[in-house]
Amino acid sequence: MTNSTGRVAGPEKYFQPEIEKMERSELEALQLARLKTTVARCYENIPFYRETFDEAGLAPTDIQTLDDLRKLPFTTKQDMRDSYPFDLFTLPVDDGRVQRLHASSGTTGNATVVGYTQNDIDAWGDTFARAIAQVGGDEHSILQVAYGYGLFTGGLGAHEGGIRIHSTILPMSSGNTKRQVQMMHDFGVDILACTPSYALLIADTAIEMGFDPANDFKVSGAICGAEPCSEGMRRDIERKLGVKMVDIYGLSEVMGPGVSCECRHQSGLHVAEDHFIIEILDPDTLEPVPDGEYGEVIFTTLSKECSPLIRYRTRDISRIVVGTCACGRTLRRMDRIQGRTDDMLIIRGVNVFPSQFQEVLANFEEVTSYYQIILSNKGPLDHVTLKVETVPAFDFDEIRRIEDLQKRINAELKSNLQVSVEVMVVEPKSIERSEGKARRVIDERDKD
Amino acid sequence: MIDQITVFLENEKGRLAALCRALGDADVSMHALTVADTAQYGVARIIADTPAKAYEALNEKGFRASLTKVFAVEIPDHAGGLATLLEAFDAAGVNVEYAYCFATEGGKAVDVLRIDNHEVAEGIITSAGFRVIRPTELYA
The missing domain is CATH 3.40.50.12780 (ANL, N-terminal domain)
Known part of the structure; x- marks a missing residue:
């Protein structure tokens, strides 16, 4: 067929x-x-x-x-x-x-x-x-x-x-x-x-x-x-x-x-x-x-x-x-x-949905569809880390290629979401795979 | 040219040890290991006696490993030996991505170079009077 x-x-x-x-x-x-x-x-x-x-x-x-x-x-x-x-x-x-x-x-x-x-x-x-x-x-x-x-x-x-x-x-x-x-x-x-x-x-x-x-x-x-x-x-x-x-x-x-x-x-x-x-x-x-x-x-x-x-x-x-x-x-x-109005993340006062991260990443063929957003406090500001995995075809032997990829994803997120994000390339399969609803957001910020 | 094994490692406790253990368990012997590290992750570059086996063993264990073609060049053991070689690249306007050294069992100094234009690079190395080491000299 x-x-x-x-x-x-x-x-x-x-x-x-x-x-x-x-x-x-x-x-x-x-x-x-x-x-x-x-x-x-x-x-x-x-x-x-x-x-x-x-x-x-x-x-x-x-x-x-x-x-x-x-x-x-x-x-x-x-x-x-x-x-x-x-x-x-x-x-x-x-x-x-x-x-x-x-x-x-x-x-x-x-x-x-x-x-x-x-x-x-x-x-x-x-x-x-x-x-x-x-x-x-x-x-x-x-x-x-x-x-x-x-x-x-x-x-x-x-x-x-x-x-x-x-x-x-x-x-x-x-x-x-x-x-x-x-x-x-x-x-x-x-x-x-x-x-x-x-x-x-x-x-x-x-x-x-x-x-x-x-x-x-x-x-x-x-x-x-x-x-x-x-x-x-x-x-x-x-x-x-x-x-x-x-x-x-x-x-x-x-x-x-x-x-x-x-x-x-x-x-x-x-x-x-x-x-x-x-x-x-x-x-x-x-x-x-x-x-x-x-x-x-x-x-x-x-x-x-x-x-x-x-x-x-x-x-x-x-x-x-x-x-x-x-x-x-x-x-x-x-x-x-x-x-979801409930899922909506408020990052440094900006309203962001996890799906928007996904839409941006979809345009990068260097990374897989798996991702995770980690929100934390770094000083007085919210800090956003986005974990991504590269596809097997991605040549990571030269560090500047990894850095270049991080920069491009970061720039794209910044222009789409108005939020600055630390893009972190992680090892294959280190982002949790899911059999049901995937946990895409981890919020470690202090709640008060 | 020889095959270098490149491994992407997260900056996490015990990852390098796990990498070396995986190679040890697969009965792979390393000639050289160098780690380029950033705040978030490291890239380990390895010259081994059986690169294909090493590559397979690492991927099987879930490491993100790849094989990269690099030049291994024999460097005479005297002051300025490597400088002469690098000046030759510089004069030809050829960019060296990275380089590191190791010694063979016979006591020869070997410099590993990643250069993207393979043909041009080989010509420069030879005309500068250096010898490119063949895979058979390193592989088991």
Whole structure:
């Protein structure tokens, strides 16, 4: 088989074309009907929403148009923590209809717990199944799920997608990378679903094991999410594995992966607008920003039965991609996440997202995709050290070449981020490889 | 020309020892070792009896090693010997990236030079009256 980046060819595939290509007017009517149902359901069954609605002087019947959504109060992560474990459920947990629970790690407070009815799980699976179709998958495909299975929504979300589209599922979970590679090869896996950093580790491991996955493996699509992925990293994954990689987005509070996903044109993530309303607001004023401008992403769920959310503040920064997509889907697109308002680093007073470091490094072919940012105090100022590894082809015999590389990366970061960075070249593989979410930032600054 | 093994080392306790141990375990004997160091990292340059084996052993152990072609030139053991050679490069406008010396078992002084223009360099060395040492004289 000849191979270039992305083997997905042929006609555009859709899992639910009747929804994915629905007329906007029809879609908006569907959204409004579902919004009314959701608001009523929240008001009747969740004391938190009854209280916040009453405080705002609102009744569910005040929602008559989609614009009326803006009258409704927000829900924050803290509200979810305060409702631990089940206070934001519309159903008693032992009611018989709550089929599953997922929860966030809760390292900084109570975990956020979300419940799913069978309908919730099916809707979730449908949205992930759309992603599978977007990389050319169907009931004939083998889907390798290398997201972690468990309370984290990645593994089981991808799994449900495979069930809905009737793919053959290989439920690997994350870890045991050599076995992942061996089975991917031996079973003729078509589609890989995992975090982008794990996709890269799988690719590198395959190459180390002596394979040329781009040519020797059948795999043709990758669905990657749960952490930021730069264009450079995407190209790396696509080239090494010989796949088309689409970026998938989701968060456990709202559902899990599938809230939005790129199509094969890779120009923004189509939001599953039949299940969610997206708003982009200025995080300070909480007023909408014009399409195309960055702001905080807010989601309202439209079909969730157990854990609906009204105007949930994700803390993620993105924007609406303006215009229509070549794939024919009418579902609007959001851009890839620029950063998290929580992840945003404030370095010497400058707002910086780790993804910006990644974007800069992607332009240097001398370094690998692995990097780590270390923040420390050196005197009164914040000090930033960026660890990078050089690629095997880089000639480091002359020290001035290493110094020259450091200087060029430093200059590029300085002009892009307005932050001065100490670039540190480290030995191969000394930057932590990850089987889940990579730890890209180590903050050693004094907290006071 | 001979193969020099170049190894990138982080400035971390025990890295040089680990490097030498890795070579020892692979039964590689070193003729020369020099370390150029900066605040963050060092670059170790090694002349060994079996460079290909050394290269393989180091990469297997996770070191960032590479092979670089360098000149080994026999230098007469008297004052100003090396100066004469370097002046010849200087006169020809040829840049020497780095240089270091070691002695062979036979008591000869050998200077290692990295020069990028191989053909021109070889001509200068020979016409200045020096002898380029062949790999067979150093390799086991």
